[in-house]
Amino acid sequence: MIHKEKTLVIIKPDGVQRTLIGEIIRRYERVGLKLIGLKMIVPTLEQAKAHYLVNPDFPKNVGNKTKKAYEAEGKEFPFPSVEEFGLGILHKNAQYFSSGPVVVMAWQGLGAVGLVRKITGGTEPINSDVGTIRGDFTLDSYAMADTSERSIRNLVHASGSIEEADKELALWFTKEELLNYRLIADEILYDVNLDGILE
Ligand code: GDP
Ligand code: MG
Numbered sequence: 543m544i545h546k547e548k549t550l551v552i553i554k555p556d557g558v559q560r561t562l563i564g565e566i567i568r569r570y571e572r573v574g575l576k577l578i579g580l581k582m583i584v585p586t587l588e589q590a591k592a593h594y595l596v597n598p599d600f601p602k603n604v605g606n607k608t609k610k611a612y613e614a615e616g617k618e619f620p621f622p623s624v625e626e627f628g629l630g631i632l633h634k635n636a637q638y639f640s641s642g643p644v645v646v647m648a649w650q651g652l653g654a655v656g657l658v659r660k661i662t663g664g665t666e667p668i669n670s671d672v673g674t675i676r677g678d679f680t681l682d683s684y685a686m687a688d689t690s691e692r693s694i695r696n697l698v699h700a701s702g703s704i705e706e707a708d709k710e711l712a713l714w715f716t717k718e719e720l721l722n723y724r725l726i727a728d729e730i731l732y733d734v735n736l737d738g739i740l741e
Contacts, residue, residue, distance in 0.1 A: 545732050547654040549701045550710040553645035557697040569661050574731045579648030579720045590639035594632050596709040601628025611684050638693040646714050655707050662700040
C-alpha cells in the first residue's frame, strides 16, 4: 500500500548525550509517521561498520560529496584521494556510532524515506535548513570535524533511499520487531472518506 514505506532512523550518541531523544521522536511523530520499531542499544564496532557498508560505495560517495563541499567554499580538498578519505570517515563513523547508547527506530508512512530526510536536514549541520533537526539543534561543520579528525556530529542517521532503508532495517531489526498495527490517526491521514463525523 502507498503509505507502507518504511525507513530507519538512529539517534546517534551525540543526540542521546544532548538529551534530545524526546524532541527528535516528536518531530517524526507529529508529521504523521508511525513508529513501528524502537530500541536503545550500544552498537558494537562491527555492527557500526556493517551499517555504513550496507552501501559498498559509501567510502567513494562520501569522499566525493566532501570534495564538492570543499570546492563550493573555494577551498582545496586537503586529502590525498577521495577513497582514502572515505575509508577514514567510515572508520571514524564506526567509532562514533559505537561510543555509547543510540536509539534505533523504524518509521512508516507515505513517502517515509524522503519525508524523514526532509525533517532530518542536510548532512552538515552548519548548512542544514532551519526547521530541520540537524539545522535546529546543532552546529558542526565538515571543516571542524576534519580538523579534529572525527566524524561530523549531526545527531541522527536517516536512510538515504528505499533500497538503503530495506537493507538497514534488516540489519538492525528482526521481522518480529517491526510491528504491524493500525493507528486511529491513520484514518484522518489516509482515508479520504469523512462521512459519519457529523452527528
Ligand atoms: P547522511 O546520509 O546525511 O548522514 O550523510 P552520508 O551518508 O553521506 O554520511 C554518513 C555520515 O558520515 C554523516 O552523517 C556524518 O556523520 C559522516 N560524514 C559524512 N561526510 C563527512 C565528512 O566529509 N567529514 C566528516 N568528518 N564526517 C562526514
Ligand atoms: Mg547516508
